[in-house]
Amino acid sequence: MNAYPNISIVTxxxxxxxxxxxxxxxxxxxxxxxxxLAYISxxxxxxxxxxxxxxxxxxxxxxxxxxxxxxxxLANKEVAELMEMIAVISPPVQVRSLRQSQEMKKxxxxxxxxxxxAGKLGVALTQALLHKGFIAMVxxxxxxxxxxxxxxxxLLGIDLAAMKSxxxxxxxxxxxxxxxxxxxxxxxxxxxxxxxxxxxxxxxIEGTRAVRITEEGRNRLQEWYGIDVDTQEGHDNLxxxxxx
Amino acid sequence: MNAYPNISIVTxxxxxxxxxxxxxxxxxxxxxxxxxLAYISxxxxxxxxxxxxxxxxxxxxxxxxxxxxxxxxLANKEVAELMEMIAVISPPVQVRSLRQSQEMKKxxxxxxxxxxxAGKLGVALTQALLHKGFIAMVxxxxxxxxxxxxxxxxLLGIDLAAMKSxxxxxxxxxxxxxxxxxxxxxxxxxxxxxxxxxxxxxxxIEGTRAVRITEEGRNRLQEWYGIDVDTQEGHDNLxxxxxx
DNA sequence: GGCACATTTAAACTATCATCGAAATATGAA
DNA sequence: TTCATATTTCGATGATAGTTTAAATGTGCC
Numbered sequence: 001m002n003a004y005p006n007i008s009i010v011t012x013x014x015x016x017x018x019x020x021x022x023x024x025x026x027x028x029x030x031x032x033x034x035x036x037l038a039y040i041s042x043x044x045x046x047x048x049x050x051x052x053x054x055x056x057x058x059x060x061x062x063x064x065x066x067x068x069x070x071x072x073x074l075a076n077k078e079v080a081e082l083m084e085m086i087a088v089i090s091p092p093v094q095v096r097s098l099r100q101s102q103e104m105k106k107x108x109x110x111x112x113x114x115x116x117x118a119g120k121l122g123v124a125l126t127q128a129l130l131h132k133g134f135i136a137m138v139x140x141x142x143x144x145x146x147x148x149x150x151x152x153x154x155l156l157g158i159d160l161a162a163m164k165s166x167x168x169x170x171x172x173x174x175x176x177x178x179x180x181x182x183x184x185x186x187x188x189x190x191x192x193x194x195x196x197x198x199x200x201x202x203x204x205i206e207g208t209r210a211v212r213i214t215e216e217g218r219n220r221l222q223e224w225y226g227i228d229v230d231t232q233e234g235h236d237n238l239x240x241x242x243x244x
Numbered sequence: 245m246n247a248y249p250n251i252s253i254v255t256x257x258x259x260x261x262x263x264x265x266x267x268x269x270x271x272x273x274x275x276x277x278x279x280x281l282a283y284i285s286x287x288x289x290x291x292x293x294x295x296x297x298x299x300x301x302x303x304x305x306x307x308x309x310x311x312x313x314x315x316x317x318l319a320n321k322e323v324a325e326l327m328e329m330i331a332v333i334s335p336p337v338q339v340r341s342l343r344q345s346q347e348m349k350k351x352x353x354x355x356x357x358x359x360x361x362a363g364k365l366g367v368a369l370t371q372a373l374l375h376k377g378f379i380a381m382v383x384x385x386x387x388x389x390x391x392x393x394x395x396x397x398x399l400l401g402i403d404l405a406a407m408k409s410x411x412x413x414x415x416x417x418x419x420x421x422x423x424x425x426x427x428x429x430x431x432x433x434x435x436x437x438x439x440x441x442x443x444x445x446x447x448x449i450e451g452t453r454a455v456r457i458t459e460e461g462r463n464r465l466q467e468w469y470g471i472d473v474d475t476q477e478g479h480d481n482l483x484x485x486x487x488x
Numbered sequence: 489g490g491c492a493c494a495t496t497t498a499a500a501c502t503a504t505c506a507t508c509g510a511a512a513t514a515t516g517a518a
Numbered sequence: 519t520t521c522a523t524a525t526t527t528c529g530a531t532g533a534t535a536g537t538t539t540a541a542a543t544g545t546g547c548c
Contacts, residue, residue: 005331005334005335005336005337005421006334006335006336006337007258007259007264007268007327007330007331007334008258008259008260008261008264009334009335010330010333010334011255011256011258011259011264011330012255012256012259012260012535014251014252014255014259015251015252015255015256015258015259016252016256016535016536017252018536018537020251020252020255024251033494033495034494034495034496035493035494035495038495043536043537044537044538044539045494045495045496046495046496046497046537046538046539046540047536047537047538048495049494049495049496049497050496050497050536050537051536052495053496059333059335065545067494067545067546068493068494068495068544068545068546069494069495069545070494070495070496076333078329078332078333079333081329082326082329082330082333083251085322085325085326085329086251086254086255086326087249087251088322089254089303089320089322089323089326090249090250090251090253090254091249091250091253091303092249092250093249093250139383139386139414140414140416140430141385141386141416142383142385142386170383170384172384172385177249186384260505260506262506262507277524277525278524278525278526279523279524279525282525287506287507287508288507288508288509289524289525289526290507290508290509290510290525290526290527291506291507291508292525293525293526293527294505294506294507294526294527295506296525297526311515311516311524312514312515312516312523312524312525313515313524313525314524314525314526
């Protein structure tokens with residue numbers, strides 16, 4: 001009857017709430033051991049193991065063994081893109097506890113989206129780069145780095161010219177599910193995020209996709225981009241200038 | 245624990261095999277009544293009704309009542325894009341019957357993907373347009389219509405200049421799950437598909453996403469693009485020139 | 489080797505959900 | 519109004535799949 005690929009296999013794997021939490025955690029781009037994934041998703045190690053083996057068999061995640069630990073990660077970039085896409089058309093979670101509400105705020109504030117930045121920070125940074133003319137909207141799906149932008153990123157410590165000598169810099173416009181604006185994805189997004197971790201403007205918050213903006217990062221974001229960051233992650237009204 | 249949107253709601257809706265078949269049928273872009281969707285998915289009207297109400301509540305599909313019929317369609321373009329994306333990373337269905345195998349071949353041969361063409365036909369047409377220089381690959385995610393292309397489409401009866409007087413023609417590169425090549429999506433893809441139905445080069449096969457290439461279409465595709473189509477839908481080795 | 493830790497496998501329990509029969513509602517036709 | 523068709527609602531059934539307890543495997547450390 002059905003000539004379509006086995007959609008049900010992949011979707012039913014993602015559909016389970018416990019597995020969704022696990023995949024969410026892996027969306028940070030990190031590799032996590034089975035035990036930690038069990039803790040994060042709030043199930044026993046046995047249950048987690050059962051879920052993980054199903055996800056591996058379904059090619060949604062991949063394993064790498066290191067000693068007695070088994071580290072899990074998303075199988076490929078397509079899975080991450082799929083997760084983000086689903087998030088865009090999904091209803092928000094209903095908040096049940098204060099703890100959860102704070103968790104939520106942190107994630108909406110700043111997070112990684114597989115290998116690039118998202119949340120208020122990701123969007124604000126994108127808006128600032130656009131406003132200052134360092135990147136430009138070239139189409140419905142892409143940004144482009146301008147000549148000034150190339151110079152700007154060089155000053156920041158990212159030598160794009162050296163990285164992709166001939167090929168064009170690829171900067172995808174990635175729709176942000178929490179902000180409903182676009183942020184920078186693709187190659188450029190990945191490079192920026194990695195660099196900001198390196199120069200310690202941001203750092204990971206353990207066990208989630210949320211990232212914390214350091215004191216250094218807060219000062220530099222104000223200085224370079226005029227972005228007002230309240231370092232308290234739970235705060236709502238950030239980036240007053242950025243959206244102007 | 246989880247600050248992510250309710251991914252599980254939408255995915256579990258798509259995950260059910262029966263609902264997946266229904267959504268697949270709606271991917272043709274047509275509106276279908278509940279009874280027909282029940283027939284296509286091979287369940288009783290009661291069961292179908294139950295599924296459809298869930299899909300509506302979950303904002304995956306929408307209803308429009310006309311007399312005693314209730315016509316269902318996909319809720320929006322995002323859902324169609326999501327379905328295609330899932331198809332790309334999903335394993336192919338295992339063929340159980342000759343009937344299913346033929347169905348499969350038809351769909352792989354030529355089908356609509358929400359509002360544009362896909363399958364061997366969609367890919368071959370795209371390749372031909374590229375080869376003749378009517379469209380160009382401008383980035384990892386987009387095609388662009390060349391000056392010659394504008395003239396070509398005008399001759400074919402599609403006056404792109406009149407449609408989008410100032411704005412750029414948007415042609416997304418859409419990855420084809422059956423061919424593993426890109427075909428033309430976005431605005432251009434939609435316009436082309438609609439026009440080919442209008443001038444009767446192609447016509448719908450009832451109850452599926454598959455489309456049939458008419459005798460007229462076969463001749464014209466050969467004449468305009470050098471595409472060799474065997475009108476027998478089940479045939480495998482088509483488009484000898486197109487992939488050259 | 490012996491012990492601790494990380495993870496998986498097996499078996500039993502339980503709950504959710506798709507499915508169908510029966511009956512109800514609603515629309516159109518005669 | 520009466521009948522036929524299209525669809526939905528209700529109630530009962532049955533299968534699938536997540537969960538847990540218990541036991542097994544595998545890896546590092548002393």
